[in-house]
Amino acid sequence: MSVTAAKGFVASGVAAGIRPSGKPDLALVRSIPRAVGAAMWTTNRVQAAPITVSKRHLEAAQPQAVVINAGVANAATGARGEADAVATADGAAAQLGLPPDEVLVLSTGVIGAPLPVDKVLAGIRAAVLDLSPEGGGAAAGAILTTDSGPKLAVAAGPGFTVGGMAKGAGMIHPCLATMLVVITTDYPLRAEEVDGFLRPAVERTFNRISVDGDCSTNDAVILLANGASGAGRDDDAFRAALHDVCARLARQVVEDGEGCTVVLEVRVDGAASETDAVAIARRIATSPLVKTAAFGHDPNWGRVLMAAGSAPGADGFAALDTERLTVAFDGVPVFAAGAPTGDVPTLAGAVCRIDLDLGLGDGAAAYLASDLSYDYVRINAEYTT
Amino acid sequence: MSVTAAKGFVASGVAAGIRPSGKPDLALVRSIPRAVGAAMWTTNRVQAAPITVSKRHLEAAQPQAVVINAGVANAATGARGEADAVATADGAAAQLGLPPDEVLVLSTGVIGAPLPVDKVLAGIRAAVLDLSPEGGGAAAGAILTTDSGPKLAVAAGPGFTVGGMAKGAGMIHPCLATMLVVITTDYPLRAEEVDGFLRPAVERTFNRISVDGDCSTNDAVILLANGASGAGRDDDAFRAALHDVCARLARQVVEDGEGCTVVLEVRVDGAASETDAVAIARRIATSPLVKTAAFGHDPNWGRVLMAAGSAPGADGFAALDTERLTVAFDGVPVFAAGAPTGDVPTLAGAVCRIDLDLGLGDGAAAYLASDLSYDYVRINAEYTT
Numbered sequence: 001m002s003v004t005a006a007k008g009f010v011a012s013g014v015a016a017g018i019r020p021s022g023k024p025d026l027a028l029v030r031s032i033p034r035a036v037g038a039a040m041w042t043t044n045r046v047q048a049a050p051i052t053v054s055k056r057h058l059e060a061a062q063p064q065a066v067v068i069n070a071g072v073a074n075a076a077t078g079a080r081g082e083a084d085a086v087a088t089a090d091g092a093a094a095q096l097g098l099p100p101d102e103v104l105v106l107s108t109g110v111i112g113a114p115l116p117v118d119k120v121l122a123g124i125r126a127a128v129l130d131l132s133p134e135g136g137g138a139a140a141g142a143i144l145t146t147d148s149g150p151k152l153a154v155a156a157g158p159g160f161t162v163g164g165m166a167k168g169a170g171m172i173h174p175c176l177a178t179m180l181v182v183i184t185t186d187y188p189l190r191a192e193e194v195d196g197f198l199r200p201a202v203e204r205t206f207n208r209i210s211v212d213g214d215c216s217t218n219d220a221v222i223l224l225a226n227g228a229s230g231a232g233r234d235d236d237a238f239r240a241a242l243h244d245v246c247a248r249l250a251r252q253v254v255e256d257g258e259g260c261t262v263v264l265e266v267r268v269d270g271a272a273s274e275t276d277a278v279a280i281a282r283r284i285a286t287s288p289l290v291k292t293a294a295f296g297h298d299p300n301w302g303r304v305l306m307a308a309g310s311a312p313g314a315d316g317f318a319a320l321d322t323e324r325l326t327v328a329f330d331g332v333p334v335f336a337a338g339a340p341t342g343d344v345p346t347l348a349g350a351v352c353r354i355d356l357d358l359g360l361g362d363g364a365a366a367y368l369a370s371d372l373s374y375d376y377v378r379i380n381a382e383y384t385t
Numbered sequence: 386m387s388v389t390a391a392k393g394f395v396a397s398g399v400a401a402g403i404r405p406s407g408k409p410d411l412a413l414v415r416s417i418p419r420a421v422g423a424a425m426w427t428t429n430r431v432q433a434a435p436i437t438v439s440k441r442h443l444e445a446a447q448p449q450a451v452v453i454n455a456g457v458a459n460a461a462t463g464a465r466g467e468a469d470a471v472a473t474a475d476g477a478a479a480q481l482g483l484p485p486d487e488v489l490v491l492s493t494g495v496i497g498a499p500l501p502v503d504k505v506l507a508g509i510r511a512a513v514l515d516l517s518p519e520g521g522g523a524a525a526g527a528i529l530t531t532d533s534g535p536k537l538a539v540a541a542g543p544g545f546t547v548g549g550m551a552k553g554a555g556m557i558h559p560c561l562a563t564m565l566v567v568i569t570t571d572y573p574l575r576a577e578e579v580d581g582f583l584r585p586a587v588e589r590t591f592n593r594i595s596v597d598g599d600c601s602t603n604d605a606v607i608l609l610a611n612g613a614s615g616a617g618r619d620d621d622a623f624r625a626a627l628h629d630v631c632a633r634l635a636r637q638v639v640e641d642g643e644g645c646t647v648v649l650e651v652r653v654d655g656a657a658s659e660t661d662a663v664a665i666a667r668r669i670a671t672s673p674l675v676k677t678a679a680f681g682h683d684p685n686w687g688r689v690l691m692a693a694g695s696a697p698g699a700d701g702f703a704a705l706d707t708e709r710l711t712v713a714f715d716g717v718p719v720f721a722a723g724a725p726t727g728d729v730p731t732l733a734g735a736v737c738r739i740d741l742d743l744g745l746g747d748g749a750a751a752y753l754a755s756d757l758s759y760d761y762v763r764i765n766a767e768y769t770t
Binding site: 047075076077079110112288289292293302303305306308309316319322337340373376382 | 430431460461463496673674677678680681683687691693694695701703720723725762763766767
């Protein structure tokens with residue numbers, strides 16, 4: 001079950017009264033044996049207080065526990081917000097018998113509202129009492145906001161397990177790290193190795209998805225490794241399992257994207273470079289015109305060309321030659337050799353696949369995005385600060 | 386009346402049968418005295434055939450006439466598309482007694498569909514017979530697609546006039562030039578001067594608006610100057626009149642943006658540089674979360690901070706320090722000195738003004754954008770290739 005699938009991790013999720021709905025809103029994850037960890041944080045210049053505090057802690061110590069609250073993001077809350085994040089970590093550390101800098105804190109929810117610290121501290125006391133090796137599901141349920149359900153993934157390698165949980169449905173756009181994600185493993189890693197495994201996995205999964213092109217102030221992906229499996233080293237297998245967990249969580253975030261009715265799978269091949277391929281895939285995946293067309297089940301390749309042609313590149317725009325470009329919707333070529341093929345595929349499914357081959361080089365990239373629907377507008381027009 | 390407000394210009398607009406609706410869809414503008422001209426074109430790597438042909442013509446000669454068709458964009462149409470654009474210019478040139486390279490051609494409408502050249506040529510014959518000094522309104526009406534009505538602006542200086550027409554409601558985002566715009570003036574200019582006046586006016590007007598963040602394949606802004614006023618030189622007055630016409634046409638494009646119910650006026654002051662100010666203003670003006678909040682009349686400054694903090698800048702992100710930043714909605718400060726002020730303004734109007742002062746330097750920029758409404762989604766989910 002998510003973060004407790006790997007050996008030696010306990011977790012819990014409780015209702016601390018932070019969310020007005022009364023739903024579970026405080027999660028705690030802890031490694032029983034000593035763990036090592038790494039994290040990737042939002043690159044937004046406006047960073048939430050828990051991000052600031054957790055970064056400081058991660059620089060000073062190896063993380064043994066993570067406290068996450070939903071309902072209030074504790075972002076743009078000034079000096080009080082930072083004091084509240086410190087109080088949260090201190091409270092959890094005292095209850096868990098850890099130095100405060102071995103606790104990471106994450107928050108998600110409304111920006112600008114103050115954290116109700118008393119409720120958080122009372123919630124932490126309850127969560128500590130609830131910690132169990134079966135608590136991964138409860139933890140994953142307690143970190144949600146507009147999500148329709150928990151996002152979990154588990155992958156196993158020879159003798160070890162990688163498990164993770166994620167939350168995120170809006171303000172989703174790659175900025176090195178996206179959303180709140182906690183991944184645990186009992187695979188044996190040294191402290192200095194964790195980042196080197198986490199970074200490439202995140203780069204090709206969480207950094208290749210978009211719901212609305214907006215980069216949150218609170219995004220974080222945390223990996224804890226405690227070696228409790230007793231398994232031997234098989235780094236390729238671990239890398240594959242970690243990628244698998246990241247990719248499955250990332251896909252769940254898109255599928256649960258605010259108002260999502262169609263998942264766009266954008267694949268770019270034959271670009272002049274990987275940088276160009278990523279830029280073109282991202283530009284297509286974030287274009288409101290492409291996303292509304294997907295919502296309308298319209299194989300509107302003209303909008304795909306428009307987006308591809310305006311993707312930023314090294315010298316202003318990514319390299320593109322319409323004479324060498326082919327575009328396909330759900331495997332049906334619609335544009336080739338500078339002109340329409342005349343084929344009009346029928347798009348009816350919950351997935352819309354858009355493939356571009358630029359015919360220029362070896363650069364390739366894949367991207368996942370939600371469509372842009374009436375419900376996206378409704379959710380975000382009604383959701384108040 | 387738009388492009389015929391200045392002396393010495395005639396125009397017309399006719400229904401050539403290109404748009405299935407039977408609405409007017411072909412416009413012709415011509416200077417009677419010899420004119421000089423300049424233009425700014427879309428920077429999208431995918432450029433429509435009429436853009437390619439018009440660029441070539443503008444390099445070879447001074448433009449005397451512009452033919453514009455609506456309904457079909459003649460973009461991504463391969464070699465046939467270019468031949469069709471050439472045939473359009475040739476047909477107009479023959480009817481007007483001009484060399485072909487003195488005619489510019491523009492198209493707007495569906496991408497990927499072939500231009501019905503026979504209808505275009507018949508339309509040109511009718512349009513030439515209709516040319517008149519009162520034809521500016523008819524021309525402005527014949528270049529529309531999803532626009533709700535024509536966009537016109539006229540400004541006068543000492544002894545001269547500047548008039549223009551524009552079309553554009555979707556796929557609107559600054560890429561040096563945006564939408565189709567034709568501006569005429571009877572102010573006396575030499576050929577080599579036109580571009581130097583046009584470029585800064587466009588940079589601060591059409592390049593500072595966004596409907597959907599999507600940059601079209603067909604955008605163009607053309608300025609024709611024929612000196613027919615007989616006025617003396619007053620470059621400051623001309624610059625002001627040209628800016629005025631550009632700014633008023635740009636605002637009309639946003640007000641008529643697809644599904645627009647609220648115009649966002651974003652103003653950034655105190656940025657470290659003008660580049661940063663433009664990047665931050667643009668990022669706010671194109672954020673789906675800010676735009677849906679505007680649609681919901683929600684003074685959601687958290688989303689404004691999120692957007693500002695992720696604006697691209699010289700070293701990754703534009704410079705920003707939340708401790709020095711103030712944000713106001715409709716003049717009411719909502720965030721200052723790193724924390725919320727506690728004020729919650731009521732937003733009810735058709736305009737939502739968002740002011741940021743970064744407190745870092747002298748960089749300033751203004752940006753106009755439409756909100757993101759149900760109707761935006763409806764229009765773009767239903768509008769088929």
